[in-house]
Amino acid sequence: xxxxxxxxxxxxxxxxxxxxxxxxxxxxxxxxxxxxxxxxxxxxxxxxxxxxxxxxxxxxxxxxxxxxxxxxxxxxxxxxxxxxxxxxxxxxxxxxxxxxxxxxxxxxxxxxxxx
Amino acid sequence: xxxxxxxxxxxxxxxxxxxxxxxxxxxxxxxxxxxxxxxxxxxxxxxxxxxxxxxxxxxxxxxxxxxxxxxxxxxxxxxxxxxxxxxxxxxxxxxxxxxxxxxxxxxxxxxx
Numbered sequence: 001x002x003x004x005x006x007x008x009x010x011x012x013x014x015x016x017x018x019x020x021x022x023x024x025x026x027x028x029x030x031x032x033x034x035x036x037x038x039x040x041x042x043x044x045x046x047x048x049x050x051x052x053x054x055x056x057x058x059x060x061x062x063x064x065x066x067x068x069x070x071x072x073x074x075x076x077x078x079x080x081x082x083x084x085x086x087x088x089x090x091x092x093x094x095x096x097x098x099x100x101x102x103x104x105x106x107x108x109x110x111x112x113x114x115x
Numbered sequence: 116x117x118x119x120x121x122x123x124x125x126x127x128x129x130x131x132x133x134x135x136x137x138x139x140x141x142x143x144x145x146x147x148x149x150x151x152x153x154x155x156x157x158x159x160x161x162x163x164x165x166x167x168x169x170x171x172x173x174x175x176x177x178x179x180x181x182x183x184x185x186x187x188x189x190x191x192x193x194x195x196x197x198x199x200x201x202x203x204x205x206x207x208x209x210x211x212x213x214x215x216x217x218x219x220x221x222x223x224x225x226x227x
Contacts, residue, residue, distance in 0.1 A: 032214060038156075043121075045206055051214045071205075086210040088156055102148060102173070103216055105158040 002027045002093040006106035014114050019063075019078040021109050023091035026072065031093045033074040034103065035065055038088040050074060061085070062106075086113045118142055121206050121219035128196055128226055136191045136222045138206035144212045147189040151175060152203040152221070164189060165211075196226045 007022040025031055032051050036044040048059025055067040065076045074091060091106040121141040128134055140147070149162040150173075160173030164183040178200070180192050188206075192199055203223045207216040 026203075034215065036218075041223070043220040044207075045218075046215055049215055090158065100161055102160050104148075104160075105172070107159075108156045115143075 002031065002095060002104045003108035004091050004093050004104060005090050006089075006109050008109055009107065010110045010112060012112040012114065013081045015083055016080050018079045019058050019076070019085065019111065021076040021091075021111065022072045023065075023076065023106060024072050024075060025091070025093045027093055027095065029095045031095065033065075033067060034092040034094070035059065035063070035074075035076050035101075036090045036092060038090065038108075040087075044090065072093070081111075081113045083113050083115070086111055119206060119208055119217050119219040121204075121222050122218060123222060125223050126225070127223070130195075130226055132194055132196050134193050136204055136206075136224070138189045138219060139187050139193070140189075140217070141187060142208060142210075142214070142217070143186065144208035144214075144217075145186065145208045146216075147183065147208075148207040148216065149173070149179075149181060149189070149191050150205040150207065151177065152205055154202070158205070162191065173193070187222045191200055196224075198226045200224060213226050 003026045005024045018061040034049045035047040048057045050067045058064045063078045095101045122137045133134045134174045145166045147164045159175035161177040162181040205221045206219040209216040
């Protein structure tokens with residue numbers, strides 16, 4: 001079974017500041033891990049994914065995440081926040097050893113960016 | 116760019132009505148999924164399919180039903196809508212040996 005915990009339902013940063021969104025996972029099999037972004041009234045857009053290759057994963061819009069097996073974490077970072085980054089962010093896990101399976105999502109983190 | 120489409124985008128309907136939410140993908144993906152997103156934003160899997168004539172219930176119990184008669188089409192039906200069904204419904208698809216899911220834009224359903 002898999003599960004994901006996202007720490008903090010809301011994160012507020014100033015424009016230009018570091019963005020850090022936390023995600024811890026639990027999985028009984030080697031996981032695939034994902035970060036999705038959702039803008040208001042939109043579907044989910046994939047930011048980046050970890051599928052057992054490089055542990056540091058770079059995604060779109062300047063985001064990256066590091067898979068740390070020892071900490072069961074997959075935190076999302078961006079060095080400098082932009083106003084357009086304000087959105088909902090979801091971490092998700094899927095079983096990886098048999099290929100992509102259904103996603104289990106965290107509860108989401110709303111990123112607020114102030115001028 | 117993913118080619119998965121959901122219609123309608125928004126629907127307001129009265130209690131007791133039957134509704135069908137449409138989801139189609141042009142990528143030839145065998146696996147398709149329906150997620151329900153609460154007003155508080157949490158996403159739960161309610162149905163999935165790994166191919167034609169294959170449907171399974173997801174992690175969250177739902178009164179909706181699905182069918183998979185064609186690879187590209189995965190409609191969701193509510194026989195009698197209730198206010199508790201008010202939510203956003205997201206459809207997704209993936210390849211059998213793929214490593215990610217592609218999502219549609221969602222249908223926001225309001226039952227009054």
